Amino acid sequence: MAFTDVEARWQVLTAYTRTGLVRGEKVLLVLGHSDLSDDDAVARMDDGSGHVESARDSGQLMITRNTSFYMPDGSFDKERQLETARTECDRAYREGWPGIRVAADMNWALEPGVDSEEVVDYEASLEPLFADSRYVAICWYDQRRFSDYTVGAMRAVHPLQVMERLDAVDVTQTRDGTRIAGSAELSTRGEFTEALREALKQQPDTHAPFHFELDLTDLTFMEAHCAWQLISFATSLPEGSKVTVRCGSLLELVLRGLGSADVPQLQLNVAEES
Template sequence: MVSRPEDESPRTVPVQRLRPGDHSFVAFTDVEARWQVLTAYTRTGLARREKVLLVLDPSDLSDDDAVARMDGAGNYVEAARASGQLVITRSTSLYLPDGRFDKDRQLAVAAPIIEDVQREGWHGLRAASDMTWALRPGVDLDEVIDFEVSIGPIVTIPGVTGICWYDRRRFSSYWVAAAREVHPVQVMERLDAVSITRTPSGWRIAGSAESSSREEFTEALSAALKQPDTGSPFHFELDMTDLCFMEAHCAWQLISLAAALPESSKVVVHCGPLLDLVLRGLGSDTVSQLELNVAEEP
């Protein structure tokens, strides 16, 4: 389903497309999906020589089990923890050290953490925090939302990236919506999902166009590029710069739909080098109605 216009919503991206300076929000319902997203987020930060701070709820996996979950069959994440590049802590010790939440105290904690990262020579700080601590007795949720607003300018410091995640099963719809509203970036809940958003000149498609999202992707694309009844040419833009993966079937659908348009029509696809390679490999250069505008990967 196509969502509301992009200018009315937070920027929605797959976790792989988060950039330094992004203060992002994600709401989970599926534990497996959550760990897949956190694993991708963590491993991306480690590969970029960023320090990663993972703040888990006390009821979550132990530190050792969390590392094993993110490592799979390797020891890359474990090595990062041993070197100090990855730090795992618990939300209660960070946010509620004396059993209560103090917004000003918490804001004061952030600056020294960033200074330590810079002094240690890392390329940046990548933090992810489970916000379930906000439901503990005595915590004012309004103050938590105020804190989320206040921490935003700190996260936008060059080299800092942040995710605040909320469990939809525990937080009310009202509080999930309130938290989403104060974050300029929303992370997609699953690695295998696709997000389709209207823009003034066309659509923005983010995420992953693969077997699990193929039907949604192709149906939306068919509706968007359906040949006008008048047969007259038209101009349409597809922003796919935040589409991390597109399987051959979905790519072929795009090429075929563009080729069926009147010859003077133009479908401009903004994409990264990988999608450009896929589309050109399937013959997009032979379709005059299709134009690829390639941007460098972030």
């Protein structure tokens, strides 16, 4: 995750942490030495619920600092750090947790004597750990401090990118159509609608049937107005057109509740959820 907005970063970390706790996983947060204190971080994520505080008391949530985690003797050693990662995973499994999720502030990589290329190599070397579905991790980089080259290199070696904000949409082109991820809500309504308009735009010189795939499996929320816009765009397509919408069960519920079954141009392909 690359970020510039600290408040948005905490929103992501809070959602990430609380999701792990609800799933019964162990959570390890590796904060920067100048970040919030442990107590303040817990209070920020807990928001009065008591769940995050209880998780820290039980050992389900652990908080440490990045310099001591990555540079225990004042220097960084890739092989030692890989062993530390494996050790934390093994410890979580031995303790009976069904999985472990880690989130780490990477500002330690800016410390004197740390070779950025070695850090990139370390990040790439973590790949085998992700083959185990019980392990998930976020490494976050402050774009105000890291160079564009370093951020780009890290994006290249990581299999997934984390959106900086919860209230945002991310639009990418796929082989068969368009993927829209994030949250289609009031603050992103215009961007979401424009993405739909562009994706389902007909060529001016043809009225032939239109076939398109819209991947919404990573859209975590869609308000009724945005869902209605999708149905409206599909309805306006020529007869024989087919828009296949891949989505989860919650979005299916929204779309069917607004009458998607009455639109022959619209087909829902509901992804199985673990």
